Amino acid sequence: MRRVRCGLPSGICSGQKGFTTGTGTHHSTAAGRGIAAEMNPTTITIDDRSIDTVDGRNLLQTCLENGIVVPNLCFVADMTDPPVSCRLCFVEVADVPQPVPACKVAVRAGMVVQTATDRVRRLQRSALRLLLSAHRADCRNCPANKQCPLQDMARFLGVRLRPRRLEQVQRDVPDPMEHPLFTFIPSRCVLCGRCVHACRTHGGGLLTYIRRGFDTLIGALPVDDAESLHCGGCLACEAACPVAAIFIKDTEPPEATMEAPGSLDPSR
């Protein structure tokens, strides 16, 4: 397997795989060295505030635990392998030339962080506009209305829910898509991956990404053996979805195959 550097500057990588390539090697950090190192108390500075935390702790989680607002969508507390898919959580770290996603950074002693610089806000607005360009903002008819992180972040960053400048793009697939186990709404999904993570950690690990690039969708494995598909009905994916884009069906394990029109079979 070809191994490459993870892409984060030396000294701030959290030591977790997944950033940029998913196959990268990582810098040796407290997080990468294990739990014992994470328990060392340390102090860092965030937005000129002195924050007590522990060496190796996730920087985004540290900010949120201390009431410091950093926009985020794909991160789930205590995640060990953040997907860094929303690109919303940028912060600036002293001595690091470029803003970095806070969810992929491990705290280290003496770290100085700025969460609200002009550069950070520009990146966050661009990231949110990009997410919204593939999202049909039909709030009045959406179950997430008024509890929606997209609405909150749009307000916080001063971004319109229906951006003017970017063309609205929709995936060329049925909408909604019916799977034997669930209904998936591509025009709402922002591909944050929270449902996949929830299914892996709380459910049966069925949910996964299918297809690639702009055609990426959420589907289920195995794709060629519908008989063996079984969802325990924990509803963790539904609960994790921030934009009401996935709903588990109240059915027995399916008899239908994955070949039906509008199915989530990645080979189609």
Ligand code: SF4
């Ligand atoms: S997910 Fe949020 S922004 Fe999108 S339609 Fe629903 S309420 Fe509106």
Ligand code: SF4
């Ligand atoms: S279905 Fe919801 S939780 Fe899953 S990737 Fe799409 S937006 Fe995220």
Ligand code: FES
């Ligand atoms: S929360 Fe960090 S990239 Fe999504």
